[in-house]
């Protein structure tokens with residue numbers, strides 16, 4: 001836990017937001033999302049700086065979003081694997097996009113101390129994870145599909161497909 005809390009967002013609100021982002025970005029409501037293309041073409045056009053950073057500078061961080069500066073930094077190897085279609089790395093890029101779109105200076109505050117119990121809905125990591133899953137694999141289109149089929153058709157890992165399929169209806 002980072003000690004940062006944000007305005008609460010329900011799963012339902014995050015789903016609706018991810019749906020709108022698909023529409024804004026000119027994507028179908030369902031189907032595979034080319035997250036690398038979003039970074040390279042769409043983010044540029046809305047004034048976001050996308051940096052690919054070498055492993056030595058990023059250390060064990062896969063990606064980070066500089067709130068207020070409109071900068072997303074993705075570790076080089078994560079970016080390379082996302083380009084090849086690896087689900088885990090595609091999800092990392094979708095997660096950072098979630099931070100960029102959902103979290104800004106206005107709705108950030110610090111928990112009184114890091115041991116404070118923070119409700120999931122106010123946790124920026126929970127929100128960015130929920131957004132990433134919804135953006136890549138919208139929950140309402142997953143019912144009746146096997147986890148393997150979900151992983152394949154949406155380009156996410158088996159474990160992410162499992163989590164996304166089993167999320168509450170909202």
Ligand SMILES: [Zn+2]
Pocket residue numbers: 095099124125128
């Ligand atoms: Zn995060």
